[in-house]
Amino acid sequence: MRVKHKPWAKDRLEEFPAIYIKNPEDFKGSWHEVFGNNNPIHIEIGSGKGQFISGMAKANPEINYIGIEMIESVLVSALDKAIEAEVPNLRLVARDAKMLEESFEKGEIAQIYLNFSDPWPKKRHTKRRLTNPSFLTIYERLLPKAGEIHFKTDNRSLFEYSLVAFSEYNMLLTFVSLDLHNSDYEGNIKTEYEEKFSAKGFPIYRLEAKFDRN
Ligand code: SAM
Numbered sequence: 001m002r003v004k005h006k007p008w009a010k011d012r013l014e015e016f017p018a019i020y021i022k023n024p025e026d027f028k029g030s031w032h033e034v035f036g037n038n039n040p041i042h043i044e045i046g047s048g049k050g051q052f053i054s055g056m057a058k059a060n061p062e063i064n065y066i067g068i069e070m071i072e073s074v075l076v077s078a079l080d081k082a083i084e085a086e087v088p089n090l091r092l093v094a095r096d097a098k099m100l101e102e103s104f105e106k107g108e109i110a111q112i113y114l115n116f117s118d119p120w121p122k123k124r125h126t127k128r129r130l131t132n133p134s135f136l137t138i139y140e141r142l143l144p145k146a147g148e149i150h151f152k153t154d155n156r157s158l159f160e161y162s163l164v165a166f167s168e169y170n171m172l173l174t175f176v177s178l179d180l181h182n183s184d185y186e187g188n189i190k191t192e193y194e195e196k197f198s199a200k201g202f203p204i205y206r207l208e209a210k211f212d213r214n
Contacts, residue, residue, distance in 0.1 A: 024103035040110035050078025116193035
């Protein structure tokens with residue numbers, strides 16, 4: 001993804017401490033205090049410009065959401081959407097998914113969303129894919145036993161890779177669609193990438209998976 005560098009992004013994010021959590025490590029194990037309730041916490045990893053996570057927060061006030069995006073120049077667009085949405089149940093964090101265990105306790109996250117993750121098509125970059133087993137190990141620690149990962153993408157190769165990765169990790173696939181927008185799945189909230197690629201006629205692939213097979 002080409003990203004326009006915004007040198008002012010960091011300062012702008014820090015102007016909104018009620019939404020942007022500058023030091024997420026400080027809240028490891030106590031995120032419920034950040035939200036002021038015990039509602040479940042769902043995170044989106046690679047939340048980009050934030051349309052999905054803001055939409056989800058607005059649609060589901062009984063769930064707390066955290067958008068995690070490693071590029072501040074991108075996250076600053078998600079900040080604008082969060083301000084506009086005026087929701088108390090949304091926070092934003094600028095971190096690489098590799099570092100998530102420094103900010104969240106075991107089982108602290110109820111659900112993980114991965115939307116239109118970068119496909120990293122070259123074999124030597126496989127480890128950077130957010131559905132690589134090295135990331136699944138992290139997700140498994142963050143989620144409780146019944147916690148789920150919901151993943152959507154326009155990229156067939158990444159989807160196939162992920163189906164295999166999840167299966168080989170012995171996860172249970174509970175939902176698979178090869179054409180989400182023509183399926184009977186209800187309540188879909190579109191991401192920026194989803195709008196762009198579905199407008200070009202690409203099918204959207206979606207799956208739900210969990211570590212607990214019972
Ligand atoms: N989810 C958004 C959407 O569907 O419109 C953005 C998709 S964009 C292709 C992928 C985003 O994931 C980028 O903004 C990128 O910076 C972010 N990302 C990639 N790897 C990441 C990682 N390891 N940790 C956090 N964010 C990551």
